Amino acid sequence: xxxxxxxxxxxxxxxxxxxxxxxxxxxxxxxxxxxxxxxxxxxxxxxxxxxxxxxxxxxxxxxxxxxxxxxxxxxxxxxxxxxxxxxxxxxxxxxxxxxxxxxxxxxxxxxxxxxxxxxxxxxxxxxxxxxxxxxxxxxxxxxxxxxxxxxxxxxxxxxxxxxxxxxxxxxxxxxxxxxxxxxxxxxxxxxxxxxxxxxxxxxxxxxxxxxxxxxxxxxxxxxxxxxxxxxxxxxxxxxxxxxxxxxxxxxxxxxxxxxxxxxxxxxxxxxxxxxxxxxxxxxx
Numbered sequence: 001x002x003x004x005x006x007x008x009x010x011x012x013x014x015x016x017x018x019x020x021x022x023x024x025x026x027x028x029x030x031x032x033x034x035x036x037x038x039x040x041x042x043x044x045x046x047x048x049x050x051x052x053x054x055x056x057x058x059x060x061x062x063x064x065x066x067x068x069x070x071x072x073x074x075x076x077x078x079x080x081x082x083x084x085x086x087x088x089x090x091x092x093x094x095x096x097x098x099x100x101x102x103x104x105x106x107x108x109x110x111x112x113x114x115x116x117x118x119x120x121x122x123x124x125x126x127x128x129x130x131x132x133x134x135x136x137x138x139x140x141x142x143x144x145x146x147x148x149x150x151x152x153x154x155x156x157x158x159x160x161x162x163x164x165x166x167x168x169x170x171x172x173x174x175x176x177x178x179x180x181x182x183x184x185x186x187x188x189x190x191x192x193x194x195x196x197x198x199x200x201x202x203x204x205x206x207x208x209x210x211x212x213x214x215x216x217x218x219x220x221x222x223x224x225x226x227x228x229x230x231x232x233x234x235x236x237x238x239x240x241x242x243x244x245x246x247x248x249x250x251x252x253x254x255x256x257x258x259x260x261x262x263x264x265x266x267x268x269x270x271x272x273x274x275x276x277x278x279x280x281x282x283x284x
Contacts, residue, residue: 001063005045008200009045011110012119015279020250021066027029032062032063032064033059033062033063033256033281033283033284034058034059034060034062034063035056035057035058035059035282035284036055036056036057036059036281036282036284037054037055037056037057037281037282037283038053038054038056038057038279038280038281038282039053039054039279039280039281040052040053040054040277040279041277041278041279042052042274042275042276042277042278042279043275047085048110051080051087051088051089052087052088052089053081053085053086053087053088053235054085054086054142055084055086056083056084056085057081057082057083057210058082058083059074059079059080059081060079060080060081060082061077061078061079061080061081061102062079063079063283064075064077066187067188067215068185068187068188068215069185069188069189069212069214069216069218069239070215070216070252070255070258071120071210071212071218071250071252071258072183072192073096075183076183078102078105078108079102080099080100080101080102081099081100082098082099083096083097083099084096084097085097085098086215089132090117091118092117092118093117093118093173094114094115094116095114095115095116096112096113096114096115097112097113098110098111098112098113099111099243105140105143106139106268107137107138107139107140108134108138108139108140108146108148109131109135109136109137109138110136110138111134111135111136112132112133112134113131113132113133113134114130114131114132114133114134115129115130115131116129116130116131116132117130118130127156128156128157128158128159129156129158130154130155130156131154132152132153132154132155132157133149133152133153134151134152134153134275135150135151135152135219136148136149136150136177136230137149137150138179138180138181144178144183144184144185145180145181145182145183146181147178147179147180147181148178148179148180149176149178149179150176150177150179150249151174151175151176151177152174152175152176152177152198153173153174153175154172154175154201155170155171156168156169156170156171156172157169173200173201174199174239175199175200176198176199177196177197177199178196178197179194179195179196179197179200180194180195180196181193181194181195182194185212188212188214188215188216189212189214190211190212191209191210191211191212192209192210192212193207193208193209193210194206194207194208194209195207195208202226202227203223203225203226203227204224204226204227205224205225206222206223206224206225207222207223208221208222208223209221209222210248210250215252216251216252216253217251217252218249218250219247219248219249219250219252220246220247220248220249220250220262221245221246221247222244222245222246222248223243223244224242224243224244224245224246225242225243225244226242226244242266242268243266243267243268244264244266244267245264245265245267246263246264246265246275246277247262247263247264248260248262248263248264248277249260249261249262255283256282256283256284257280257281257282258280258281259278259279259280260277260278260279260280261277261278261279262275262276262277262279263275263276263277264276264277
């Protein structure tokens with residue numbers, strides 16, 4: 001599920017963090033909000049260019065005023081949504097559509113479809129294409145705790161050229177996952193903790209914890225372990241076992257606008273700061 005091959009993908013968890021960038025700038029002062037625009041940029045050591053992303057999200061259930069933290073208010077209120085996203089980094093162009101649907105107070109269904117096109121600049125590689133379908137089903141055992149299962153389907157196509165000889169390749173894979181999320185809030189302060197494990201040749205475990213000091217301010221820490229398939233590591237220059245840690249700061253200037261800053265490091269390499277993330281959003 002969390003394929004970090006040369007072709008395209010970051011681990012699933014890291015991808016999701018770009019997909020959910022935050023919220024808010026004031027276009028109007030209506031009590032209910034249905035729209036969100038997210039902008040983000042990430043600079044990493046292993047890419048020549050910055051990772052730039054933009055997302056538009058439409059809440060089918062309006063976001064209402066409450067005492068809960070601004071960042072996770074849509075989740076607390078069980079707001080259904082649909083979204084479209086575009087990401088660009090190096091030679092990758094990534095397009096996504098997604099949705100979250102709370103069927104009733106107990107069940108939630110979510111899904112994302114991703115298409116990635118890479119224009120490879122290597123003389124023996126031509127354009128590559130990557131598609132992914134991510135489906136998840138969650139159940140709320142309590143109002144503040146839900147868990148579930150997911151499945152991740154990937155399909156890659158690429159061509160290699162040696163002189164006048166061109167060969168085409170295809171590869172696909174199914175990967176199951178399990179996840180859980182627990183939220184403990186007292187008004188605008190408290191904890192939000194999430195975990196996910198993916199079963200595949202490239203296994204991925206992610207644990208994310210965030211503490212809200214109030215409605216506006218929160219700090220987060222995210223640990224990700226990636227067990228890269230050794231068959232691909234020699235080709236992709238990816239270490240077989242990566243331990244990634246990211247620390248983040250999120251502040252809401254109002255219920256409409258926020259700013260998020262993050263620093264990441266590879267604990268296995270010990271090279272200090274390996275990524276810098278800046279995110280901002282508009283909710284109206």
